[in-house]
Each structure stands twice: as structure tokens, then as C-alpha cells.
Amino acid sequence: MTNPILQVENLQICVRKKPGVLILRGVSFHVNAGETLAIVGESGCGKSMTSLAIMGLLPDAVERLSGTIRFKGRELPITDNRAMRKVRAAEIGMVFQEPMAALDPLYPVGKQVLEVIEEHEKLPRAMAWARVIDLLSKVDLPNPETLAWSYPHKLSGGQLQRVVIAMALACNPDVLIADEPTTALDVTVQAQIMRLLKRLQRDTGVAIVLITHNLGLVAHTADRVMVMYAGNKAEEAPTRDLFLNPRHPYTRGLLDATPNPERASAQGGVLREIPGTVPSIADPMPGCRFAPRCANASDLCRARFPDPTFEGAHGFACHHPVTDARV
């Protein structure tokens, strides 16, 4: 049944030459073929750094301290840029948050999709161009023949994101990493883009890693969820299980802090808040990094980072997990 296509093991990333300043503190997870895994967390939790590491696009300011990333069982050469060029788009595609920044303003959008195809496949120009037109129509862009010659500034944010999705899927990758693909878009356009991604997944079987802070999106599009906090994996579970029975106090806090008109959460204020702020990555605290904000925290939490516990497919790293289900 489960068939991991992508496996990340004990990935540690630190600021270059500062092994004490960790951005990812040993993160392990896997992505099964054809599924949607959501990676959820707040800014600075390491979710984008995880996706950049998989693509071999880590910024110069950071380095990998340890850990492996396996794609279909073989280790990805993430520090070898030339080797990674064969992997990007052909095997793992990526969609970024800002479509305007992902496209070059000086070239028509069709040319930019063409560039991806020609990088990976030797095709006569006419055939490659026919693929471009076909891709643009698959992502529901109107009049693809004309639109292919448009420059990015002529298109709306939603249309640009469709072009970026066409680029990411141009060479039929097995995994698509979508890093906040709808954060810059209006809510109605967001729904269109998510529906497009789900339909393309149904038709091609591509696995999607959806990186987001929007728990509403997660509830309605993901099969499994991984919650990250301050460089660690806090919890991982099938979506329904995570929402109804969160075990990590951070997950619980995040769910309760999210506005939800169908659920009265008010206690004192209007929303249930998580007190305090995320610790600095340079803070060398030995125990659980959520402890200073956690109502359940004990001396044990402050002294030692909890080992992950698994109950079937539901895993969490907490000494004092939440036991009451959400109602």
C-alpha cells in the first residue's frame, strides 16, 4: 500500500560555519506516490528550507550538517548543482509563492515553458512548442496560442500561477512541491488553483507536497499533514486524525487560534491565542522548543527534546501529549 517516493531522513541544516545555529534540527518524513502531504507551520519553522533542500536550492548562507534525501530509493545529490538540474522539473517540480517573481518579465510566458522542456528533452522545436500549447490549455488558460506570446505583466496573478504550474509539470515529474502556491491570491482564485492542482494530480498521479500556513486549505486538500515548529517536526498524521485528535500542544494551539465561524473558541478574548513568540534559531535551549509557550511544559520538557512517539500513522514529539479530542 504505502510506497514512499520521497524520503527525507534526519535532515539538519545550519547557518554556514555556525553548526550551533540550526534551521532544521533533524527532520524526517516521507511522501507516498500520488498523495498530497501538507507541511504546516508558521514563519521560521523551516518548511520552506525543507523544500529548498529537496530541490538542491539551499541559499549560500546555510549548509547541510547531516541527513539524506532519497527519491525513488536513490540519494539526491543536493549539493551538486549540475546533477540536480536533471532532477528539477523532470522528477521533482516546484511552484513558488510569488508567480511574478518566478517568471522572467522579459520573455513571453510560452517561451519560458518551452525553456523547461528543451532543458530536459531533445525535441524538434515545433513539437516542443505544441507541448507548450497543450500544457497551457491543460492548466485552463484561455486561448493558449495567443496567450503563449504574452509577457508576464499582461497576465493576472492567477493566470501567472497557472503558467508556473505548467512549467513545473512540463516534464511529468513524480513529485510537485508547492510552496504557499495561493498565499498571494484572492480566495476565489485560490480555490481555482487548488482545484486545478487536485485535478492534475488525479490525471497524472503526481504526488504533491503542499507547504502552507493555511489550515483551511489543508483540511480540504491534503491526505496527510506534517506540523513543524522551530526547525522540528512536531506532529504528523492523516488529515482527519490531525484535526480531530491533535496530540502535540502546538498543533492544538494552532487549530484553536485559527478563526472558524463554525466553532466558538472565545475564552477571555475573541480568539484563543498561543502566548509568547517563536524562539530565535540561535537560542541553544536543550529541550522542547515549544516549552516556553506551552501550558503542559514540565522540567523534563525544558531538559530533553522528546523522542517521536507513533500510534499507527500518527506521530508526535511531546512528553505530555494532549489527550482530549477537539469537539
Place this chain on the structure above:
Amino acid sequence: MTNPLLRIDDLHVSFRVGKQTIHPVRGISLHLNRGETLALVGESGCGKTTLARTILGLQAPSSGVIEYDGNDIAGLDRFRLKRYRPHIQCVFQDPFSSLNPRKRVEQLIREPLDIHQIGDKSTRLKRAHEMMERVGLPIDWARRFPHEFSGGQRQRIGIARALVMQPDLLICDEPVSALDVSIQAQIINLLWELKRDMGLSYLFISHDLMLVETFADRVAMMYKGEIVETGPARQVWSNPQHEFTRRMIDAIPVPDVTRPTPPAFRIDAE
């Protein structure tokens, strides 16, 4: 029936961009009662920020009435407007670009009092420190610069700066949309407490109908420069009347796995 604190009648705003004239606010009428939170909700480009700027006197209207506490303030010049400015303050969306990076926090919060020459220097500073405490900023950070603060803390600085003038009306333009969920909840709760304790009225501009539903009294839905629907927050959410509101609600993913996936997300419906 008491007079509304703010009343806007048939307001139009247009301006020229190159050779084109654009018309972002097209005949808006609305009112805000004392002590009320009115949420103005719409998608990007619908004109909600232009409307806020016009109420603040940062943008001249082309026609229409803006009545603050019974006085028409639409299109007043900056000398006449100065009388009203202390009463209407604003919290901006981006806590990074709305604070002068070269000033210390206590200076930033004190600045409105300096401009309006309220009290002497030591009472202004004292007021600034009181305000810091009120919004939950540590006093011993008073001499730090904005870059030393996190996003949520910077938004607290913005709120302190707006409230140090003891305004009646606070216009909040997407004050939490740049913040993480856990911090967003802190700032929303702070705004709620401040409103209760200081008797404020809020015009709260947002693109997030789910967020405003939890704490606004009334909601005005804005679409292409017009208000297409107003009503009590609960009612707009559960029984939307206008097609635009319905389309928006159909596209909002409620973070709840026990509820059906919204129609706009379903691929089986295609």
C-alpha cells in the same frame, strides 16, 4: 437614534493614471456607530484601501460626503483637517514599512503628541511609556529600534502610536494579514480589549471574511468599488444575499474536517 460617528454618503474617488482615469470608489454610502466594529471586506483591487485613505484625508474624493461626528470633512485642506486628525487614527498592514527605522520606539510612539503639541516633553514620554505597557510591549525596550522587534511586536508599536492620541475611530487596514496565525490571534484579542477599555470604534479592512466574522459587529462587502451587501456579521456569513458574497463564501476553506469541502474546491463537481 443617536448620530453615527462616521457617515459616508455617495462617495466617489477617481484619479488619473497616465492617460486613463480610474474610478476605485463608485458611490459608497455607509455608517459606523459609536462603539461599533464595522468590517469592510473585499478582494484585492476592490477599492477598500482607497476608501480608507480618503476617510483619513490622504486622498481627495471627487464627490460625496464624509461626515465625522456630524461635520463634513470631505476634501478639507490639511490645515482644517488637522483638527480632526487626532480623532481618526490608522493601523497599517505592513508593520515593517510603516515605522521609521531610524527612530527609537519611544520616539515613534511619542511623535503624534509632538506634532499636535500635546503636553510638555516629559508628559509625552510618560504617555508613550504608558501606551507601550498597555499594548504589551516591555518598557525596558523603549529605546530600541523597530528592526529589533518581531512582526507582531511591530504591529503593537503601530497600535500604540495610533492610540496615543486617544482617538475615537481607529481604521485598521489589514492589520494582521502579514502575521502568523498564533500572533494574529494575539493582536486581534489586543484590539478587542482596547476597544472595550477605551470605548473605540473600528473600521476594520480585511480580505478575510472568516476572521472578521469572529469579532466584527457588522460586515460591509465591497466589490469593484461598491458596497454590495451589509449586515450583521453572523447573518452575512450564514445567509449571504449578494452573488459576490456567496461566491466568496463558497471558496473559503473552513479549517474543519467535519464540514463538507466547499464547492469551489471539488473536482468531482466539474
